[in-house]
Amino acid sequence: MDSIVVTVRTGSQPSVTDLTREAAAFAKDKGDGLLHVFVPHATAGIAIIETGAGSDDDLLTALDDVLPAQEGKWVHRHGSRGHGRDHVMPAFVAPYATLPVLNGQILLGTWQSICLVDPNGDNPTRQVRFSFLAG
Amino acid sequence: MDSIVVTVRTGSQPSVTDLTREAAAFAKDKGDGLLHVFVPHATAGIAIIETGAGSDDDLLTALDDVLPAQEGKWVHRHGSRGHGRDHVMPAFVAPYATLPVLNGQILLGTWQSICLVDPNGDNPTRQVRFSFLAG
Amino acid sequence: MDSIVVTVRTGSQPSVTDLTREAAAFAKDKGDGLLHVFVPHATAGIAIIETGAGSDDDLLTALDDVLPAQEGKWVHRHGSRGHGRDHVMPAFVAPYATLPVLNGQILLGTWQSICLVDPNGDNPTRQVRFSFLAG
Numbered sequence: 303m304d305s306i307v308v309t310v311r312t313g314s315q316p317s318v319t320d321l322t323r324e325a326a327a328f329a330k331d332k333g334d335g336l337l338h339v340f341v342p343h344a345t346a347g348i349a350i351i352e353t354g355a356g357s358d359d360d361l362l363t364a365l366d367d368v369l370p371a372q373e374g375k376w377v378h379r380h381g382s383r384g385h386g387r388d389h390v391m392p393a394f395v396a397p398y399a400t401l402p403v404l405n406g407q408i409l410l411g412t413w414q415s416i417c418l419v420d421p422n423g424d425n426p427t428r429q430v431r432f433s434f435l436a437g
Numbered sequence: 438m439d440s441i442v443v444t445v446r447t448g449s450q451p452s453v454t455d456l457t458r459e460a461a462a463f464a465k466d467k468g469d470g471l472l473h474v475f476v477p478h479a480t481a482g483i484a485i486i487e488t489g490a491g492s493d494d495d496l497l498t499a500l501d502d503v504l505p506a507q508e509g510k511w512v513h514r515h516g517s518r519g520h521g522r523d524h525v526m527p528a529f530v531a532p533y534a535t536l537p538v539l540n541g542q543i544l545l546g547t548w549q550s551i552c553l554v555d556p557n558g559d560n561p562t563r564q565v566r567f568s569f570l571a572g
Numbered sequence: 573m574d575s576i577v578v579t580v581r582t583g584s585q586p587s588v589t590d591l592t593r594e595a596a597a598f599a600k601d602k603g604d605g606l607l608h609v610f611v612p613h614a615t616a617g618i619a620i621i622e623t624g625a626g627s628d629d630d631l632l633t634a635l636d637d638v639l640p641a642q643e644g645k646w647v648h649r650h651g652s653r654g655h656g657r658d659h660v661m662p663a664f665v666a667p668y669a670t671l672p673v674l675n676g677q678i679l680l681g682t683w684q685s686i687c688l689v690d691p692n693g694d695n696p697t698r699q700v701r702f703s704f705l706a707g
Contacts, residue, residue: 303604303605303606303672303674303706303707304707305604305672305674334438334440335438335570336438336471336473336568336570336606338606338670338672340671340672340679341681342679342680342681342682342684343681343683343684344620344621344622344627344681344682344683344684347528349527349528349531350479350527350528350531350532350533351479351524351525351527351528352479352513352524355512355513355515355524356511356512356513356514356521357479357511357512357513357521357524357525359512360511360512360513360521360522360524360525361525361528363510363511363512364503364504364522364525364528364529367503368503368529368634368637368638369634375633376626376627376630376633377625377626377627377629377630377633378622378625378626378627378630379626380625386626386627386630387630387634389621389622389625389627389630390621390627390630390631390634392619392620392621392684393617393619393620393621393631393634393665393689394529394634394638394664394665395528395529396531396619396620396666396669397620397684398620398669398670398671399531399533400473400533400535400670401475401533402438402440402473402475402566402568404438404440409475409477409566410477411476411477411478411479412477412479413478413479414477414478414479414527414532419528431672431679433606433672433707434707435570435605435606435705435707436438436707437438437439437568437569437570437571469573469575470573470705471573471606471608471703471705482663484662484663484666485614485662485663485666485667485668486614486659486660486662486663487614487648487659490647490648490650490659491646491647491648491649491656492614492646492647492648492656492659492660494647495646495647495648495656495657495659495660496660496663498645498646498647499638499639499657499660499663499664502638503638503664529664530663530664531666534666534668535608535668535670536610536668537573537575537608537610537701537703539573539575544610544612544701545612546611546612546613546614547612547614548613548614549612549613549614549662549667554663570705571573572573572574572703572704572705572706
């Protein structure tokens with residue numbers, strides 16, 4: 303299994319970072335198989351959504367609604383405000399994704415991008431692991 | 438990797454469409470491995486739930502609660518009412534699923550079905566890709 | 573594909589059960605590839621979160637907020653109180669997860685655990701299937 307780790311700058315604010323270009327570069331000489339994307343962090347996830355038309359910001363809005371950052375709500379409370387809910391997020395936005403690859407091309411739809419979702423501003427960089435399982 | 442695309446009629450209303458039969462037909466001569474189900478659309482997802490006892494409708498209700506279709510809430514707003522939230526949905530109900538297959542049989546539990554979740558009535562048909570990674 | 577089923581005691585209350593040790597034992601002599609974790613039940617899911625610092629309880633709290641157990645809300649209503657929403661949960665917390673393995677080691681981050689999420693107290697034991705696809 304080919305597997306690499308890339309470092310992604312996510313900054314000090316909640317963010318959605320498009321990883322499609324990095325994933326495509328990894329897959330492009332790999333033939334047919336499954337691309338696995340994984341983030342080895344407990345306060346981040348991978349989402350397959352459209353970017354560049356507002357949905358990346360909409361996802362952060364939705365996360366604030368679904369899992370409010372409010373103090374006192376969460377048992378887990380070390381770290382900055384919102385850290386408790388950041389730790390629940392990966393149950394809903396999982397830290398992995400799998401995508402089909404044929405001839406080295408990830409078969410995403412026109413409007414789909416592979417995104418790193420990081421609500422946690424305390425970690426300005428994140429690691430992402432791409433793995434390829436030939437099939 | 439064996440991989441096919443099927444076209445699924447989802448109609449002009451939000452819908453949950455059971456794909457288990459199509460998936461089983463695809464897997465049945467494939468031996469042991471992993472079934473990958475993927476929908477190459479930015480406003481659809483794959484869910485493994487029970488169908489036929491109300492949970493398919495309950496899922497649409499839950500989506501309306503968790504990601505309300507209301508105007509003005511979402512930045513992404515071209516298309517019909519609700520289009521903005523439809524684009525956030527795949528972060529929560531991912532556009533892929535993976536399932537174990539032994540002897541050509543998908544090892545779903547008794548009450549599990551593979552479902553296409555499509556809150557977006559603007560697209561009456563959808564494509565679904567089944568891929569099989571032998572193991 | 574190597575594949576085994578383990579029985580997990582989840583008790584009669586909503587629960588989050590850490591399966592990391594069982595998964596690691598399964599993967600440890602397997603070389604490189606993808607670990608697939610699957611729960612063949614329609615009211616359970618797999619989450620990759622931190623355990624032991626409160627986030628397991630926080631996840632149950634979040635599920636009660638996002639998918640309230642209240643009577644009358646859900647069409648699906650046989651079984652105990654909350655059974656209707658338990659059947660919606662796997663659309664959000666999927667019943668599978670995939671994780672990269674190198675040299676028999678699951679490449680989880682420091683604070684990540686593989687967890688069985690079972691909001692349904694009616695089933696005191698659950699089955700979990702681990703499969704390994706060599707790559």
